[in-house]
Amino acid sequence: MTHTAAPQQVDTILHCRWIIPVVPSATVLQDCSLVIAAGKILALLPQAEASRRFSAKDTLQLDRHIVIPGLVNSHNHAAMSLFKGMADDLPLQDWLEHHIWPAEKQWISPRFVADGTELAAAEMIRSGTTTFSDMYFYPEEVARVAMHAGLRCQLAFPVLDFPTPWGTGPDDYLHKGLALHDKFRSHSTISVGFGPHAPYTVSDEPLQRIATIAEEMQAAIQIHLHETAAEIDNALAQTGERPIQRLQRLGLLSPLTQCVHMTQLDAADIELLANSGAHVIHCPSSNLKLASGFCPVQDLLDAGVNVALGTDSAASNNDQDLLAEMNLAALLAKGVSARADAVDAHTALRMATLNGARALGLEQQIGSLEVGKQADITAIEVNETRNMPLYNPASLLAYSNISNQVSHVWVNGRNLLKQGQLQTLNETGIRANASYWQQRIGKPQAPRA
Known part of the structure; x- marks a missing residue:
């Protein structure tokens, strides 16, 4: 009788349409997954293999996204x-x-x-x-x-x-x-x-x-x-x-x-x-x-x-x-x-x-999506009409204005932005504080001629 190993328990699996890991250089991976455990990238592999080998507390389908290092x-x-x-x-x-x-x-x-x-x-x-x-x-x-x-x-x-x-x-x-x-x-x-x-x-x-x-x-x-x-x-x-x-x-x-x-x-x-x-x-x-x-x-x-x-x-x-x-x-x-x-x-x-x-002296920890590095990750949803046709995800990143399409951000595997919503900061309070300073400082004077 053949026994199939039980899937390894991890924190998060991201099933991604495109991943640009930065290392190896000039590489775009399609239909791959990032596996995150204890704040680090545990694996980067095809989606089917990730689903077979791992079971996660949190699994995200990022099938309309470009995923890059933070x-x-x-x-x-x-x-x-x-x-x-x-x-x-x-x-x-x-x-x-x-x-x-x-x-x-x-x-x-x-x-x-x-x-x-x-x-x-x-x-x-x-x-x-x-x-x-x-x-x-x-x-x-x-x-x-x-x-x-x-x-x-x-x-x-x-x-x-x-x-x-x-x-x-x-x-x-x-x-x-x-x-x-x-x-x-x-x-x-x-x-x-x-x-x-x-x-x-x-x-x-x-x-x-x-x-x-x-x-x-x-x-x-x-x-x-x-x-x-x-x-x-x-x-x-x-x-x-x-x-x-x-x-x-x-x-x-x-x-x-x-x-x-x-x-x-x-x-x-x-x-x-x-x-x-x-x-x-x-x-x-x-x-x-x-x-x-x-x-x-x-x-x-x-x-x-x-x-x-x-x-x-x-x-x-x-x-x-x-x-x-x-x-x-x-x-x-x-x-x-x-x-x-x-x-x-x-x-x-x-x-x-x-x-x-x-x-910054952090290249051993962050900056690329490599196994063993910290899970600092940014996902950008690219499903808008102005993003189409999408032949080259790297080109879209470099030559189009898509920062308002960032949907998810993680640091050490912790979600800081989820579906476009801040997870760690109180945006209402931030706006109130900015208004306070705007009123206190007042209208800046025009530049001198």
């Missing part, structure tokens, strides 16, 4: 969602010095950061993001909201030469940030790194200290770098060095470093990045809106530099939609490089997932 938003200032639309149509330094910094001085508080981060978290989950990196004041509030929302988060605590609502100067920022790092040292979804704002706001001594401590702790460093032509010109006039050369001299450029924006690069800069192992975080919408310039993404990729994607804040982007950044990154790369084959659809998705995970 998106990784590698650069953000989430709480600034409450400054959305405050100072549009201004160049970076004017925007920062005359509008954003004064507004922060007036309004930033723990409650502001908590409410703004929760607003951003709701939008990120709704558009498929499962991990974000944040550089902002009161990072302990960002951590609290991220844990409540169920999102994975890297906190790059800010360091500047001057006082802000969160601290008095470099010593204070580092003291508070290192205490935060100790608090979350062993946390499963929260990591803490250094966030020196930019070369023009942080002097040599604190940058050298950060380089030394980060190396000892193997902690990430995220910094705005080569964001505008004026930044380069001013640095050359004052020091005779390009900002990236200064960071290299100070020991700050390494595989731990996440360089945000990078719109002003020459061949020597790209070679320096490639040799150092530093990562580039590309924020196309923000760069375009602030007229900062164009990141040469394809040149960086050709040189072997890891390029990830970020939204930047909603104050300089107006949304938290990483699928939209994917679309813009793919199109912009073609225009900048004059190559139609630059940043193809699969490369764009990789930038929004595995490349982001790699930049």
Whole structure:
């Protein structure tokens, strides 16, 4: 007599029409299933085999969906969602010095950061993001909201030469940030790194200290770098060095470093990045809106530099939609490089997932749908007339606006979005808090002529 083994009990089985796992690259699987147990991907196999081998507490038929790894938003200032639309149509330094910094001085508080981060978290989950990196004041509030929302988060605590609502100067920022790092040292979804704002706001001594401590702790460093032509010109006039050369001299450029924006690069800069192992975080919408310039993404990729994607804040982007950044990154790369084959659809998705995970030091845990990795997953329902005909799911992801069709999101196998409904956040309360701040801050003044 032949005995058939009983199906293995698991938590969740997702029967999917299309899966784009990111690894192997340029792969689209049809009619396969993801099996989830204890927060991890246990198996990825044909649907019939999954049904035969496993029995789940929760089985979903995602037969009109594209299923991808959860998106990784590698650069953000989430709480600034409450400054959305405050100072549009201004160049970076004017925007920062005359509008954003004064507004922060007036309004930033723990409650502001908590409410703004929760607003951003709701939008990120709704558009498929499962991990974000944040550089902002009161990072302990960002951590609290991220844990409540169920999102994975890297906190790059800010360091500047001057006082802000969160601290008095470099010593204070580092003291508070290192205490935060100790608090979350062993946390499963929260990591803490250094966030020196930019070369023009942080002097040599604190940058050298950060380089030394980060190396000892193997902690990430995220910094705005080569964001505008004026930044380069001013640095050359004052020091005779390009900002990236200064960071290299100070020991700050390494595989731990996440360089945000990078719109002003020459061949020597790209070679320096490639040799150092530093990562580039590309924020196309923000760069375009602030007229900062164009990141040469394809040149960086050709040189072997890891390029990830970020939204930047909603104050300089107006949304938290990483699928939209994917679309813009793919199109912009073609225009900048004059190559139609630059940043193809699969490369764009990789930038929004595995490349982001790699930049944040999480590539062994997330960023692709592989057995053994955490079950951070996004499902997008593609059954609308405008999605048809659907020959190439990757093309639809990269070249169409489908973020409002995200239907399900999981982190560690936990449902954060189910049938388009938030599961961990109170949307009514989030709207009420946003209205409170809108009324309190009032109508932003028009930009100065």
